[in-house]
Amino acid sequence: MLKKLMAATALISAGMISTASAETITMWVRSGIGDSSKEVVKAYNAGHENKVELTEVPFAELVQKYATAIAGGQAPDALSLDLIYTPAFAAAGQLEDLSDWAKALPYFNSLSPSHVKLGTYQDKIYGLPLSVETSIFAWNKDLYKKAGLDPEKAPKTWEEITANAEKIRALGGDTYGFYFSGGGCGGCMIFTFTPLVWGAGADILSADSKTATLDTPEMRKAVDIYRNMVKKDLVPAGAASDNGVNFLSFTNGKIGQQSIGAFAIGTLVTQHPEINFGVTLIPGVDGKPSSFAGGDNFVVTKGTPKLAEVKEFLEYTYSMEGQKIMAKYGSLPTRGDIANEVLEGLDPRLKVGIDAIAVAKTPYTLQFNDLINSANGPWATFTNAAIYGDDVDGAFSNAQAEMQSIIDAGQ
Amino acid sequence: MALVSLFFVLPVLFTVWMSLHKWPLLGAPAWIGLGNYTRMFTDARFLNTLGFTAHYTLVVTIAIFAVAFPLAIFVEKQRPLVSAYRTIIFLPVVVGLASASLLWVWLANVDSGLFSPLFQMLGLTSGRINLLAKFDTAFLTIIVMVVWKIAGFTMIILLTGLQAIPTELTEAARIDGAGRWQRFRHLTLPLMRRTMALALILSVTGSILAFDQFYIMTSGGPQNKMISVVYYIFNQSFVSFNLGYGAALSIALLVILVTLSVLQLWLLKVGDERP
Helix, strand or coil: CHHHHHHHHHHHHHHHHHHHCCCEEEEEEECCCCCHHHHHHHHHHHHCCCEEEEEEECCCCHHHHHHHHHHCCCCCCEEEEEHHHHHHHHHCCCECCCHHHHHHCCCHHHECHHHHHHHEECCEECEEEEEEEEEEEEEEHHHHHHCCCCCCCCCCCHHHHHHHHHHHHCCCCCCEEEECCCCCCHHHHHHHCCHHHHCCCCCCECCCCCCECCCCHHHHHHHHHHHHHHHCCCCCHHHHHCCCCCCCHHHHCCEEEEEEEHHHHHHHHHHCCCCCEEEECEECCCCCEEEEEEEEEEEEECCCCCHHHHHHHHHHHHCHHHHHHHHHCCCECCEHHHHHHHHCCCCCCHHHHHHHHHHEECCCCCCHHHHHHCCCCHHHHHHHHHHHCCCHHHHHHHHHHHHHHHHHHHC | CHHHHHHHHHHHHHHHHHHCEECECCCCCEECCCHHHHHHHCCHHHHHHHHHHHHHHHHHHHHHHHHHHHHHHHHHCCCCCHHHHHHHHHHHHHCCHHHHHHHHHHHCCCCCCCHHHHHHHHCCCCCCCCCCCCHHHHHHHHHHHHHHHHHHHHHHHHHHHHHCCCHHHHHHHHHCCCCHHHHHHHHHHHHCHHHHHHHHHHHHHHHHCCCHHHHHHHCCCHHHCCCCHHHHHHHHHHHCCEHHHHHHHHHHHHHHHHHHHHHHHHHCCCCCCCC
């Protein structure tokens, strides 16, 4: 018996030794951005000796989880970080400097410029693009047809969208014309709602991010458009308390129109093939389109012992094979030089996501979480109060004052 | 004593030490003396959360006692199935507060839940109402949830107090011709003072420390009107990463709690030996 036990132990130890040469790197990714990261990790693990162990963290909690993990010494080797947060973590000195390695990549100059810009802090590169997405407007072609609308005609203005929503709502039951996560989801609303004012040339922060400029005629007009749709019962009642959990309500087939992300194109195509949808750019309040250029930067925790393995994985995602997998699941190509080749043979609707990059904006502020993304921040509060509340003027003045006080406290 | 100092005194002292610094989660702490304490007096958001927590504590404590006292009297008397009643009323207490909150989020969901479709079917509301979208209805939902969850516990505490009253006293009062209300007012209530004090302190302390239900059920409520003090401390510490300010707020909360508890003990004269 004892001999058997010893033999078994020896066998297990031998097994451990033989796998010891293959390293496993730990990596976190946020939820709600589609399956592109998951699928590329799966493909990488299938073809490489080193493995990546992926953990999905709820998007609203990723920043504090990562920060507390760093403080507690439990941080993953690498992280797919919302590009918005790269400056803040780099400024805190928690990320590995990737400058030399990055600049040596032959395709460095064709990597998504907005990602590299946000990944750069004091002339050093801490973050490189992993996934790219833009916000776009989607409509359900089957519901358009049922409501007597031309399913191939993309709406160009919000008057048109509202009129279409009314016709779709007239189908009755639980079919609705429009959807948005209105229950204080700052991230959802900056992504899908601010393009309405960006397209018209306004913004919620000044160019140097030191002044809050929320109260503009353009924002008032945008709020009115959404309020009007809520008042006319074109939006499901659940939207008022949706804190982002049901952001992809469009996939249930009962929503006529919604502003979604390019990631969702991949999700819809691969997981909901029954939904027949079209996509176009999000119109601004005066009809000129805009978009939010978002996505994730790949960052490496400072001091990780597995730097070489991490780099090997990132190089794989930049390869033609990796880029194709990412694109298939909705992440737009991060490498401009091979973008056309990557998209070849894939869903043509992804091209709208690429077109959006040309008109898209990305806010640059170290206080993005406190101002915009936090469920209890002024922007999240404002979107709910202005669209659902009784006191629109109060919502504007409160949010404007609170945003300014947060900006001032951070100086 | 060693355990007390290890698990209570040391953490409190460390919190006091932290509260005197500007202490970011990432990066080096810097000494700022009483800066965090002076800051909270001008912090409008903190004062708002104090107001909301006081409002919530008052409403929920009254609601819990209004439900728990009659229940305690009901299950005190020997009657058929009394232990079954006690068990059923006590059952929600053993559910964790976070699980209970998640359950009620689902019950209150406007599309797939229970309440909204039920109210519509019963004809109470003309359409489906999103309970969690407006402050009043969301607040009411949370109060009902907490009472459902906690009243059983308060009931058990009150029950032990009721059972400790010697039957001879009640019998004597009855023979002296005291009515039902008189016996309750002049006999039961005074004899229950210590038990009431315990139940009250537990309820008030628990309500002031409320967090789970607001975090899970409403994420701070429609337009952030439901942020309790603990929620604000959590936000400051782990969302905005101001650990020093969070520590100072925690110490302020500790002071408030101790003051309130001493005040309640004094009001109910628990130290006083006269019956």
